[in-house]
Amino acid sequence: MAEEKIGVYICHCGTNIGGKVDVEEVTKWAATQPNVAVAREYKYMCSDPGQDLIKNDIKELGITRAVVAACSPTMHEPTFRKAASDGGLNPYLLQMANIREHCSWVTIDPVAATAKAKRILSAQIHRLPLNEPLEPIEVPVNHDVLVVGGGIAGIEAALKLSATGKHVTLVERNPSIGGHMAMFDKTFPTLDCAACILTPKMSALGKDPNITLMAYSEVEYVEGYVGNFTVKVRKKARYVNTDICTGCGACQEACVVRKVKSEFDQGLGFRSAIYIPFAQAVPLRATIDPAKCLTLSKGKCKQQTCVSACGPGAIDFEQKDEVVELDVGAIIMATGFELWDAAQETRYGYGRLDNVITSLEFERISNASGPTGGEIVCKNGEAPKSVVILHCVGSRDQNYQEFCSRVCCMYSLKFSHLIKEHLPETEVYELYIDMRCFGKNYEEFYRRLMDEGVNFVRGRAAEVTDVALSPDEEGRLVVKTEDTLLGIVRRIPADMVILSAGLSPAHDAKEVSQIFGFGCSANGFYLERHPKLEPVATVTDGIFIAGCCQYPKDIPDTVAQAGAAAAGVLGLVDNDTVKVEPTISYIDPEKCSGCHICVGLCPHNAIQYNEEKNAAEVIEAACKGCGVCVSACGSNVPQQRGYLDVQIFAEIEGALAV
Numbered sequence: 084m085a086e087e088k089i090g091v092y093i094c095h096c097g098t099n100i101g102g103k104v105d106v107e108e109v110t111k112w113a114a115t116q117p118n119v120a121v122a123r124e125y126k127y128m129c130s131d132p133g134q135d136l137i138k139n140d141i142k143e144l145g146i147t148r149a150v151v152a153a154c155s156p157t158m159h160e161p162t163f164r165k166a167a168s169d170g171g172l173n174p175y176l177l178q179m180a181n182i183r184e185h186c187s188w189v190t191i192d193p194v195a196a197t198a199k200a201k202r203i204l205s206a207q208i209h210r211l212p213l214n215e216p217l218e219p220i221e222v223p224v225n226h227d228v229l230v231v232g233g234g235i236a237g238i239e240a241a242l243k244l245s246a247t248g249k250h251v252t253l254v255e256r257n258p259s260i261g262g263h264m265a266m267f268d269k270t271f272p273t274l275d276c277a278a279c280i281l282t283p284k285m286s287a288l289g290k291d292p293n294i295t296l297m298a299y300s301e302v303e304y305v306e307g308y309v310g311n312f313t314v315k316v317r318k319k320a321r322y323v324n325t326d327i328c329t330g331c332g333a334c335q336e337a338c339v340v341r342k343v344k345s346e347f348d349q350g351l352g353f354r355s356a357i358y359i360p361f362a363q364a365v366p367l368r369a370t371i372d373p374a375k376c377l378t379l380s381k382g383k384c385k386q387q388t389c390v391s392a393c394g395p396g397a398i399d400f401e402q403k404d405e406v407v408e409l410d411v412g413a414i415i416m417a418t419g420f421e422l423w424d425a426a427q428e429t430r431y432g433y434g435r436l437d438n439v440i441t442s443l444e445f446e447r448i449s450n451a452s453g454p455t456g457g458e459i460v461c462k463n464g465e466a467p468k469s470v471v472i473l474h475c476v477g478s479r480d481q482n483y484q485e486f487c488s489r490v491c492c493m494y495s496l497k498f499s500h501l502i503k504e505h506l507p508e509t510e511v512y513e514l515y516i517d518m519r520c521f522g523k524n525y526e527e528f529y530r531r532l533m534d535e536g537v538n539f540v541r542g543r544a545a546e547v548t549d550v551a552l553s554p555d556e557e558g559r560l561v562v563k564t565e566d567t568l569l570g571i572v573r574r575i576p577a578d579m580v581i582l583s584a585g586l587s588p589a590h591d592a593k594e595v596s597q598i599f600g601f602g603c604s605a606n607g608f609y610l611e612r613h614p615k616l617e618p619v620a621t622v623t624d625g626i627f628i629a630g631c632c633q634y635p636k637d638i639p640d641t642v643a644q645a646g647a648a649a650a651g652v653l654g655l656v657d658n659d660t661v662k663v664e665p666t667i668s669y670i671d672p673e674k675c676s677g678c679h680i681c682v683g684l685c686p687h688n689a690i691q692y693n694e695e696k697n698a699a700e701v702i703e704a705a706c707k708g709c710g711v712c713v714s715a716c717g718s719n720v721p722q723q724r725g726y727l728d729v730q731i732f733a734e735i736e737g738a739l740a741v
């Protein structure tokens with residue numbers, strides 16, 4: 084092997100590394116290591132002057148390999164590889180030594196940290212001579228896009244992409260798009276009518292020639308890789324021919340099964356077995372609920388009134404699910420959230436005590452198009468004289484969800500306003516831990532509510548009970564709580580208790596993320612590639628996330644994130660080709676025994692069996708370089724470029740050599 088000239092570049096990262104590791108000493112030591120031609124230190128190696136040190140040494144000193152001892156490669160490997168490339172060096176001849184996350188941040192003793200930094204660096208210095216120049220693989224890009232989820236995030240992303248001329252398929256699980264926002268009456272803090280700002284977008288999407296809307300559908304299978312995904316979507320049978328259904332609603336009026344709890348109204352109102360979920364639904368088409376329809380579930384609806392009521396003859400009991408295959412270049416996940424199940428907090432009596440309701444139920448009760456026509460009433464039809472709103476139900480609670488759901492303080496304030504607007508005489512209490520009014524004009528909204536006469540009580544409620552201790556409590560609910568500002572325990576009689584439940588990941592978020600090949604965070608929401616720098620990308624190139632599927636957020640942040648995801652997609656599908664990492668596996672067909680083990684284990688479906696050669700082979704563009712096949716093969720046949728066995732062993736030797 085020809086002698087290499089290695090350049091070593093050690094970063095202080097301000098005091099992140101320099102505050103713990105003796106960078107000067109490591110630099111002096113590095114200069115004495117085998118093949119090292121130059122060792123330099125710099126305050127911020129990722130800055131332009133820092134990168135220039137690398138570029139200039141390649142040009143002027145003829146450096147043939149380089150190692151940057153700094154932060155995690157996830158952070159700045161692309162930065163330094165680009166610097167190497169700009170200097171004229173193949174970028175894969177540069178290695179990162181992570182002496183920040185793996186060393187200075189996690190080592191208490193500076194002497195131990197300095198010694199550890201040398202070991203980490205030595206590992207890379209020893210492996211560098213074995214690095215081979217690699218070239219990125221270029222693959223063609225399909226210009227079409229898939230958006231999964233038709234809440235405000237998915238709608239916004241689809242419309243943004245369509246405006247640039249891209250073809251978008253939007254897959255929504257429910258019969259209509261709209262998501263949670265479609266259920267709201269008003270939105271904080273401006274109190275805009277939710278329908279007035281959402282329905283024009285829904286309708287624009289439904290009519291957009293660049294958007295194919297697949298409502299009542301779900302993605303079942305995804306294969307492929309950035310720029311080239313193949314997706315199988317199950318279009319569930321509606322038992323209604325949507326090409327001829329006009330959405331007139333005559334069928335639902337005629338249906339004999341009329342007391343099915345409406346999902347859209349949170350079970351507070353009813354729908355028929357054949358139904359349109361709400362008046363502004365997009366697509367405005369009827370759907371038959373097969374579990375409730377007497378013809379489909381029992382074969383015994385003698386009248387079949389829907390059939391006779393339907394002018395165009397759209398009812399089709401023979402309709403079957405259809406699986407549609409799509410080819411797309413990029414995907415946006417916008418599958419949103421679910422409300423935390425308030426029944427888990429048994430001490431608040433949800434599901435047991437009448438008039439203890441969830442926030443989404445209140446949204447429907449206060450909505451003019453809701454089950455009570457917008458009248459805020461208790462179960463007995465009477466207006467409540469006292470309403471208590473409990474914040475942080477299921478949120479900021481180590482027994483349930485530790486995180487703050489971010490929108491509950493604000494939607495609780497919105498509820499207080501709506502109650503005061505409808506029922507000025509009603510006493511309203513907000514029981515809060517602290518008020519989190521973080522957004523634009525949010526604090527001002529809070530102040531406004533104080534002036535509207537709402538009672539703010541600082542404390543987490545201990546219990547909601549119907550056991551009365553005084554005549555005033557007779558026949559009513561009572562909220563027992565500590566008032567931490569007054570330092571007393573209070574009993575607040577109420578006719579209605581609203582549980583401001585937190586936002587949870589969708590119940591199947593994990594399974595869905597696995598279909599698409601990315602992961603979830605510990606709290607169950609989809610995991611972004613980098614929380615600060617790439618909050619809308621996932622670890623799978625070409626798949627982006629937007630809205631509450633990533634983490635709880637309000638509508639403005641959701642819309643902003645949807646725009647960012649659309650921009651990320653556009654930056655990809657606007658090109659004809661995309662470069663993918665060459666650090667992937669390869670299989671020598673001469674050595675492979677054709678046992679198939681790696682084929683089944685590959686999480687990216689990137690290995691196929693070639694019958695003619697009786698050997699496995701890697702689909703280069705699909706391989707993500709995860710190394711599963713390398714570690715699984717009993718004969719040690721698959722190898723991964725950039726992580727060859729010899730390179731790994733050299734790293735180990737280097738780490739042990741100090």
Ligand SMILES: Cc1cc2nc3c(=O)[nH]c(=O)nc-3n(C[C@H](O)[C@H](O)[C@H](O)COP(=O)(O)OP(=O)(O)OC[C@H]3O[C@@H](n4cnc5c(N)ncnc54)[C@H](O)[C@@H]3O)c2cc1C
Binds near residue numbers: 420446
């Ligand atoms: C009670 C309450 C009141 C609120 N009030 C306000 C307010 O006044 N102002 C404000 O700014 N914010 C408010 N919010 C927050 C607001 O609801 C969210 O910011 C917003 O709905 C997020 O939109 P989204 O598209 O990310 O998710 P969602 O609205 O949840 O939409 C997700 C969509 O994806 C679909 N979907 C899910 N899984 C799949 C799948 N696997 N395949 C296909 N489709 C799928 C769902 O059916 C749904 O249509 C409130 C939240 C709550 C709970």
